[in-house]
Amino acid sequence: MSLLERSPTSTRGGGSQPDLSKLSNMAADSLISTRKRKRECECSQDVKEIRSELTGMTSLLEQFIESNALIMSQMQANISDVKTQITEIKVSNEQTLCLLRDSSADVKSQINYIKSSTSGMEIEQNNIKTHVSQLENKISVGENKIKSLESELSNLKLASTAGSSSHAQSLMNEQLIREVQDRKEREKNILVVGVPEQTSSVAEERLSKDEAEIMCITGSVSNEITKPIKIIRIGKYNAGKNRRIKVCYDTPAPVKVLLRNRDKLPVNIKMFSDQTPSQQKYLQGVKDELIRRQNSETWIQNETQAKELQLPNYTHYYNYRTDKIGGGVSAFVHNNLNHSLSESNYLDGNNYLWIRLEKFALEVGLVYNPGHTNYKRFLETYDSQLQLRKRAIVFGDFNIDLLKKEKEIKQYKAVLKEAGFGLLNKISKKYCTRHSTTRKSIIDHVSSNLKNNNFHMAIINSSLSDHKQIYVELKKFKPIPKIQTKYEAIDYTKLHATAKEDKIDDLNDFTLLENKIKEYMQDSKTIKMKILNKPQKDWINKDILTGINQRNYIWTEHKKNPEDESLETEFKTKRDRTAKLIRDTKNSYYYKEFTKCINKPKHMWNLINKLVNNKGKESCAPPKLMVDSKLITNSCDICEVFNQYFSTIGPLLAEQIPMRFHENFNVALPHTTNASELSTLDPYSADEINKIIDHLDSNSSSGLDEINTKVIPSTALLQCGINRLKRVIGTGP
Structure with a gap:
């Protein structure tokens, strides 16, 4: 190392000191001469090892950084998932709490109802006991009176038995003898109906023509009929009216022959035996009884007769024919139910009666179609009535046999299906509602548009009529609870009273005035309850409402944290999904609605007009x-x-x-000035400011200051603002 330090510094290639900045395998060898190799130290090898280690450490650091970045991204994704789950848990918990509150409120209301009904029953029971004791006393008194009257009657009977019994028996015998004699005489007579009245003014001429007509009629039946001894018209002569003809023979034989061969009579000619008044009365009673037993209608003829048909603790609703006898519908509803008459019509020979039960939010309909009225008009009227009922059950004698497979039956079922109603009858001969001697039929129907309800229906045989009785029971019913929610509202009476009591005229700053108003608003807030509107029943369903609420919640969170990209992405995803769900649900709903109207062009056009929001054009021309x-x-x-x-x-x-x-x-063009600021302010008055405030729109929402226009008309706040303007501007009254 010391040799390297003593070597002179040089940047040239021939220097004795190596340039470590350019050190490499090739460069290092080229810079070292043969003379210097002997004195080379081991530093180069160490440097190589250090560099290799640094390279490995660098790669390890890069791998570590990449793995950390991957882990961080996974953690962020997991955190966003956890936030979403926490949000969903919060929403579900809030919904659960709302349901628990509603159910607890329902239970409390039911308990209170049971308590009130129990107390009412106790009071009624005490009243009944009191009435029973009073009746027992009256009965005992009445029994004593009856016994005394019976004893008196027995004494009277003993005194008058001998004379009265013989007199009554003689009268009865006399009436029987007269009736037998009258019937014996009438056996020789016959009544002819349908012979045209003669137009001649002479009685003898009319009589001779009647005799000729009778001989012609009897001759067409049998040639063995003898000439009658007497022919007379019954009743007073009246032009334009055909009276009956009474034909008298000397023996009963011709009458029997004519009655046995009535099928040979000409068209519009009828013959009847001459009956006594007692026979006519008896046969008319038998006829009326047979007609009543063959029909299931009410047969109410007038208002007086309808009011006479009453049951204790029941209200009688009815609708009868006003132009003929027979037919009609009626119902008896118990007074414990909160009921009212919804609709009662007699149209085109058909009876319609609708009764509303408030407790169950249900309408009960009764319909009678005699079968011979205009079928198309009946279906149109019946369809319009069904469309108006959201929850209903309908009973009726429709005289439409469901066992047949005709075009009219298909139209009837299509009307029910289009209105959302379904038949409760089982379409089988085993469950027929009318069983005559010749055939079975289902002409009495029950239908309803109630969903998710179990019905119990039974067909009961009856000896009173060939129509069987129908028993229907609603086994399961739970009304939809009304959803309530709490919200904050301002008690404006309290706000104005507080502002009037507190003296705020000393405020010289509008900011302080605004803060004071907000303080009053906060102190005057109160918690109120409101019932949420039910969702529309066409294409808006629960899934759409849930999606909209979730989308709005995510948007609120995104507004609080606008820099969070994950919330923005989640909001866009939820927004697109909700829009697609709304679009698909709406398309599916209207596709089904158009499918229902395939055979109903009128309803299809109504649906099209509803979609395009077409409104009927009304003439707006003035009359004069x-x-x-x-x-x-x-x-x-x-x-x-x-x-x-x-x-x-x-x-x-x-x-x-x-x-x-x-x-x-150019002279007509207005001259405009580009004034950039307000130079002067015209004088004002308190009346002008009061007038402006009085004309503020109370339905408009609050601005950035969150102060509603309903708060401004407070007298104290208004006067404070006016005084403040006086001090700021320095003008005005």
Whole structure:
């Protein structure tokens, strides 16, 4: 080492001292001469080893740095995942807490309801006991009176039995004898209906023509019919009205022949036996009873009859035919239910009755379609009523047999499907609702649009009618709870009262005034509850709302940390996913809606108009117009007046402009000044400031100072601001 230090310094290649800055395998050997090799030290070898070690250390350091960078990136990714998971856990915890609060509130309300109902039942039970005791006393008193009356009646009967029984029996026997004699006489008569009334004014001529008509009719039935002994018209003669003809024979044989061969009578001619009044009354009663047993309608004929049909603790709702007997629908609803009449119509021969049950948010519909009305019009009316009901169950005698496979049945099912209703009937002969002697049918239907509900339905045989009874039970029902949320609001009454009591006229700085207003606002804040609006039921669903909330939450976090690129990337990803979910869900929903309207062009066009937001154009033409003291009411004349006015308004206005503006147009242009600052301030008054503040829009949101316009009208704050302006500007009243 000492030899190297004593060697002279030189930059040339022939020097004795090596240049260590250019040291290499080749360069070092070339600079060392043969004379110097003998005195070479071992430093070069050490330097080589040190360099190799440094190179290895450098590579190790580079590998270490790369591995650290990789580990750091993985740690950042893991940290972002952990943040996302923590955010999701927070959201789920908040939702769980909200559900727990809602469920606890429901449980409390149910407990209170049970307590109130129990107390009400106890009161009713005590009242019932009181009434029962009163009734027992009255019954005992009534029994004593009845016993006394029975004893008196028995005494009276013993006194009058002999005379009254013989008299009543004689009257009954006399009536029976008269009835038998009357029937015996009427066996020889027959009634003919449908023979046109004769137009002659002479009675004998009309009688002879009637006899000729009767002989012609009886001759067409049988040639063995003898000539009647008497022919008369029943009732008073009235032009334009065909009266019945009573034909009398000397024996009952011709009458029997005519009644047995009524199928041979001419068209529009009918024959009936001559019945006594008691026979007519009995047969009419049998006919009415048969008709009632063959139909399942209410047969309510008027309002008085409907009000007579009542049940204890029930309300009777009904809708009956106003133009004919038969048909109609009615329902009995228990008074414990909060119910009301939603709709009651009788249209085109069909009955519609809708009852709303408030507790279940449900509408119960009753429909009767006799089967012979306009089918297309019935479907349109029924469809419009179903579209208005969000939660409903419908019962009815539709006289549409679901066991058949006809075009009308498919149209009926399509109407139900389009309105979101489904049939609860099982389409099988085993579950028919009407079983006559000839066939089975399902003409009584039950349908509903309730989702996720279990129904129990049973068909019960009845001896009162050939229509079977239908029993429907809603096995599961839970109303959708109303979601409530808390929010902060300002109590403006408290704010104005506080501002009036506190004297803030001494504030000379607007910043202090602003801070004071914010302090009042903070002290006047209160916590309120509100019910969240239900989401729309068309294409907005729970997944979309959740995605929107998550997207908004990530955006809020990104605004707090704008330099965090991971949050920005996460927000963009969530934003794109939410937009795609909204687009796909909306397309799928409207595709299904258009599929439902394939056979319904009217509904399809309504859906198209809803999508493009088309609105019906309404005529806005005025009904009358006053022009030059002349009243014009004709629509064509009104249009002509408007055309004349707008076609000549331009030249008329141009003529009113002075000629100097026509010659030099630049004179008419306004002169503008480029004032960069406010030079003067006009004097103001407190009334002017009050007027400006009174006309502030209270619905506008707060600005950067976060002070709402509703806060400003406070009298104390307003006066403070006015006084401050006086001191700053130095002008004004």
